[in-house]
Amino acid sequence: SRQPMVPGADYSDVPLTQIRKTIARRLGESIGPIPTFYLTAEFDLERAAEMRAAMGDAFKVSFNDIILKATATALALHPEVNAHWLGDHVRYWGRVHLGVAVATDDGLIVPVIFDADQKRLSEISAESKALAQRARDRKLKPEEFTGSTFSVSNLGMMQIDQFTAIINPPEVGILAIGAIEDRPVKNAAGAVEFRKRLRVTMSCDHRVVDGAVGARFLQTLRRMIENPLMLVY
Numbered sequence: 001s002r003q004p005m006v007p008g009a010d011y012s013d014v015p016l017t018q019i020r021k022t023i024a025r026r027l028g029e030s031i032g033p034i035p036t037f038y039l040t041a042e043f044d045l046e047r048a049a050e051m052r053a054a055m056g057d058a059f060k061v062s063f064n065d066i067i068l069k070a071t072a073t074a075l076a077l078h079p080e081v082n083a084h085w086l087g088d089h090v091r092y093w094g095r096v097h098l099g100v101a102v103a104t105d106d107g108l109i110v111p112v113i114f115d116a117d118q119k120r121l122s123e124i125s126a127e128s129k130a131l132a133q134r135a136r137d138r139k140l141k142p143e144e145f146t147g148s149t150f151s152v153s154n155l156g157m158m159q160i161d162q163f164t165a166i167i168n169p170p171e172v173g174i175l176a177i178g179a180i181e182d183r184p185v186k187n188a189a190g191a192v193e194f195r196k197r198l199r200v201t202m203s204c205d206h207r208v209v210d211g212a213v214g215a216r217f218l219q220t221l222r223r224m225i226e227n228p229l230m231l232v233y
Contacts (some may be wrong), residue, residue, distance in 0.1 A: 019106045026169065034085075035206040038164050041218045045180055045196040048228045063198075064154055065125040067177055069231045070224035072096045072116035072124070075150055078217045082149050083208055084170035090208055091170075099148030099168065100128055102135040109135050110168060112148045121231055156180060162199040172205035173214070198225075 016024070048066050055061065075082040075096045084091040098116040101108055111131035113124060134140050153165040154177035165176040178199040185195045200221070204214045224230055 017106050019109065023107045023109075034167055034169065036167060036203050037206055037211070037214075038201055038203055039211070039214045039218060040162060040199060040201040041222060043198045043200060043222050043225045044185075045198050045225065047226060049196050051228050051232075059122065061121055061125045063180060064156075064177070065121060065128065066228055066231065067154070067198075067225065068098060068100065068113070068116065068128060068152060069119075069121045069124050070221055070228070071150075071152055071175060072098050072113070072119075073224055073231060074217060074220040076117040077220055078213075080213050081173050081209055081217045083172045084149065085172055085205055085208055086170055090172075093149040095149070097147050097149045099145075099151035099171075100131065101151060101153035101165075102132045104136050104138070106138070108153075109140065109145055110148060110151055111135050111140055111145045114147070150174070152177065156198070162201055164201050165203055167203050167205055172208040173217075174203045176201040176203065 045063065048063060052061060052063070052066075075098070079092045079094065082093045082096055084093070095115055096117040098113045099110040100113060101110050111134070113119070113127050113131070116124060119127070131140070131144065135145070148168070148171065150171055150173055151165075151168050152175045155163055156177050156179040159179050161181070162178040163176050165174045167174050178201075180196055180198050182194040183197040184192045185197070187193050200218070202214055202218060204211075209217075
């Protein structure tokens with residue numbers, strides 16, 4: 001990757017790439033004017049882990065693939081979250097185009113899995129990996145990173161427990177996915193056991209998504225992730 005500093009230099013001026021200029025302009029439109037609030041929930045991933053183990057090497061999916069599929073399915077059931085704020089009106093989308101944030105040398109870029117709710121888990125897995133690789137290789141076409149209706153950002157692989165993500169306008173929400181950790185949890189018998197747990201934080205545009213609406217969406221997402229066989233069809 002490109003190094004921002006030259007060894008021994010007092011400083012280094014690096015011109016902005018076109019994509020970095022666009023990222024800066026878009027994000028500058030977000031946090032100030034958008035009245036944002038945050039909802040954090042912790043999900044249990046034991047059943048998802050069991051499903052992955054049962055699939056074996058013949059059908060490799062990651063936890064992130066399961067999260068993306070669950071998010072897309074939940075969005076299809078909650079069009080009030082799958083929306084764009086357009087100034088004098090709100091556009092509620094009947095199709096789910098899921099943006100997946102990818103870190104590149106040029107900054108964060110968000111390739112899109114179109115009609116993600118209609119795609120099988122295996123399709124989402126293959127497409128998300130291919131899009132991420134093309135993003136890092138700077139081979140994405142403009143139509144591959146525009147048109148998302150909702151976005152997901154995952155920093156769990158970088159050992160971030162939880163974080164808040166900035167909404168990508170005109171979308172009205174974004175999910176921030178933290179690291180999967182073995183955490184102590186009391187079971188039904190009152191004994192403490194370690195289970196795989198995941199913290200998810202949803203940033204919501206309060207002009208469109210109020211607390212109850214966001215909470216209902218996360219309840220559906222929890223049901224999908226904690227019962228992942230609902231996603232395999």
